[in-house]
Amino acid sequence: MPPFQSSKSQILILLLVRQVAIGISQKICSYDSLISNLSLDSESRPVHGRPVKDWKEPSLISIDIDLEAVLDMDEKLQLLSSLMTFTVTWENEFLTWNSEDFCGISRLHILPELLWTPDIYVSERTEEDQSPPVPYILLYSNGTIYWKKPMRLVTACSLDLYKFPFDIQKCNLTFGPYTYSVEDIIMVQNTDSKQKTLSSQKNFAKGEWLLLGLDVFSKNVTNEDRIYSKVIYRITIQRTPMLYIINLIVPACFLVLVDIASMFIPMEGGERLGFKITVVLGFSVLLLILNDFLPNSEIPPILGIFCTVCLIIMIVSIVDSIFISYMLHLSAVRPDVPKWLKIWVLRRLAYIMCISTKEYADENATVISNTKKETTDPTSSQETELQDRRHLLKEHQDSAEIKLLKRLLVEILMIRRHLIMSKKEEEAKSEWHMVAFILDRFILILYLFTVLIIAITVVVVWVS
Ligand SMILES: *[C@@H]1O[C@H](CO)[C@@H](O)[C@H](O)[C@H]1NC(C)=O
Ligand SMILES: *[C@@H]1O[C@H](CO)[C@@H](O)[C@H](O)[C@H]1NC(C)=O
Numbered sequence: 001m002p003p004f005q006s007s008k009s010q011i012l013i014l015l016l017v018r019q020v021a022i023g024i025s026q027k028i029c030s031y032d033s034l035i036s037n038l039s040l041d042s043e044s045r046p047v048h049g050r051p052v053k054d055w056k057e058p059s060l061i062s063i064d065i066d067l068e069a070v071l072d073m074d075e076k077l078q079l080l081s082s083l084m085t086f087t088v089t090w091e092n093e094f095l096t097w098n099s100e101d102f103c104g105i106s107r108l109h110i111l112p113e114l115l116w117t118p119d120i121y122v123s124e125r126t127e128e129d130q131s132p133p134v135p136y137i138l139l140y141s142n143g144t145i146y147w148k149k150p151m152r153l154v155t156a157c158s159l160d161l162y163k164f165p166f167d168i169q170k171c172n173l174t175f176g177p178y179t180y181s182v183e184d185i186i187m188v189q190n191t192d193s194k195q196k197t198l199s200s201q202k203n204f205a206k207g208e209w210l211l212l213g214l215d216v217f218s219k220n221v222t223n224e225d226r227i228y229s230k231v232i233y234r235i236t237i238q239r240t241p242m243l244y245i246i247n248l249i250v251p252a253c254f255l256v257l258v259d260i261a262s263m264f265i266p267m268e269g270g271e272r273l274g275f276k277i278t279v280v281l282g283f284s285v286l287l288l289i290l291n292d293f294l295p296n297s298e299i300p301p302i303l304g305i306f307c308t309v310c311l312i313i314m315i316v317s318i319v320d321s322i323f324i325s326y327m328l329h330l331s332a333v334r335p336d337v338p339k340w341l342k343i344w345v346l347r348r349l350a351y352i353m354c355i356s357t358k359e360y361a362d363e364n365a366t367v368i369s370n371t372k373k374e375t376t377d378p379t380s381s382q383e384t385e386l387q388d389r390r391h392l393l394k395e396h397q398d399s400a401e402i403k404l405l406k407r408l409l410v411e412i413l414m415i416r417r418h419l420i421m422s423k424k425e426e427e428a429k430s431e432w433h434m435v436a437f438i439l440d441r442f443i444l445i446l447y448l449f450t451v452l453i454i455a456i457t458v459v460v461v462w463v464s
């Protein structure tokens with residue numbers, strides 16, 4: 001072969017080899033080569049500085065949350081525990097590449113420790129995030145960083161339990177940087193309130209709480225002369241009250257009804273008292289359950305007020321029952337009703353309650369006084385008569401018939417006296433009964449009135 005030809009073919013072969021080599025280098029790319037090109041693997045790479053070329057330029061941090069569930073609401077400690085997906089996006093001006101130079105690699109999964117990350121925290125958070133950490137964040141070729149992670153937030157939320165269990169709660173989640181002020185970091189909301197509400201309602205797990213709305217606001221907050229940019233998510237949730245209606249409200253109402261019905265158990269005998277005390281014990285168990293739900297707040301829930309008022313009126317009616325059984329006992333021991341009680345109960349209270357005892361009280365009084373007069377006067381006159389006769393009879397011969405008649409007369413007089421006494425006692429007894437009856441009915445009316453008013457108030461508060 002001539003030397004000219006051989007050099008020509010050598011050049012051709014060289015060109016071919018070079019062509020093949022370039023082809024291979026374009027087809028085969030690894031993530032590692034990209035990582036080393038971005039010098040993400042070097043130890044000396046600084047990760048602390050905010051990644052902007054001009055330090056005066058603020059970073060825009062865009063965030064978004066997807067509320068998935070309300071896991072728990074601790075009414076006592078006023079804590080809301082919620083589950084959500086948290087997404088935060090920002091730009092790193094130094095980490096950009098041309099994807100065509102790296103066989104079309106347009107995104108990279110990298111460890112967050114290798115990069116600057118914004119120090120975003122939730123102001124209301126009270127506990128560490130319990131959800132498992134997500135190891136990677138996404139880096140796009142244009143420098144956009146996309147960090148998505150699940151979050152289980154336990155946040156403080158001041159609850160308004162006045163309408164419990166028909167309450168609607170509003171809790172704020174305030175996201176913002178802890179140290180960077182508004183000159184460095186500006187928080188941006190990704191979606192508006194309406195969109196957010198709709199998309200969250202779709203995914204929201206139905207449980208004790210229903211999601212009514214998820215509103216988003218951006219705000220600049222001044223704290224110690226520095227302004228911080230914040231994005232606030234306001235969660236509006238409504239409690240589903242069925243459980244509390246079944247477990248608390250219905251039993252409480254029925255116990256009150258039973259206690260009202262027990263006012264019609266006859267006053268005599270101790271059954272009513274025992275029954276009432278049992279009902280109050282049952283009611284106090286309900287109060288204990290209620291106590292578990294309710295925090296120590298300024299304005300107590302209207303349901304708590306209702307239960308307390310019912311308990312008070314129940315105890316008043318127990319005291320009334322004790323008082324009445326004491327009165328019935330008195331009627332046997334001390335038959336006379338004191339005058340003040342007669343005036344206050346038999347006249348005034350009975351008049352207020354439109355129970356006609358006027359004739360009863362007055363006539364009784366007159367009857368008693370009449371009988372007193374009748375009994376005292378005739379007997380004494382008869383006794384004097386008797387003594388006169390005795391004198392006369394002494395002078396006469398005491399015949400057997402007269403003796404017998406005398407004895408009979410004395411006996412009859414004794415019987416008469418006894419009859420009058422027992423009649424008086426009976427009347428006094430029925431007077432005590434009347435006093436007890438009127439007092440009892442008064443307490444019943446008071447009871448019904450109180451329960452009705454508090455029940456109407458509670459319903460009005462719940463409906464409004
Ligand atoms: C990274 O790749 C680009 C384009 O291929 C190249 O210009 C640059 O020198 C590389 N940098 C390093 C540090 O390897
Ligand atoms: C960077 O790329 C991602 C993914 O393609 C895109 O969502 C984002 O809007 C881009 N960012 C900019 C600033 O163009």
Ligand SMILES: *[C@@H]1O[C@H](CO)[C@@H](O)[C@H](O)[C@H]1NC(C)=O
Nearest residue numbers: 158170171172217219232234
């Ligand atoms: C929640 O945030 C909104 C909007 O800034 C504010 O009006 C409201 O007072 C906040 N509520 C609480 C309880 O902090």
Ligand SMILES: *[C@@H]1O[C@H](CO)[C@@H](O)[C@H](O)[C@H]1NC(C)=O
Nearest residue numbers: 182183186218219220227229
């Ligand atoms: C907060 O302040 C920054 C910088 O002054 C401004 O760009 C931004 O619009 C402000 N945001 C709100 C919600 O006022």
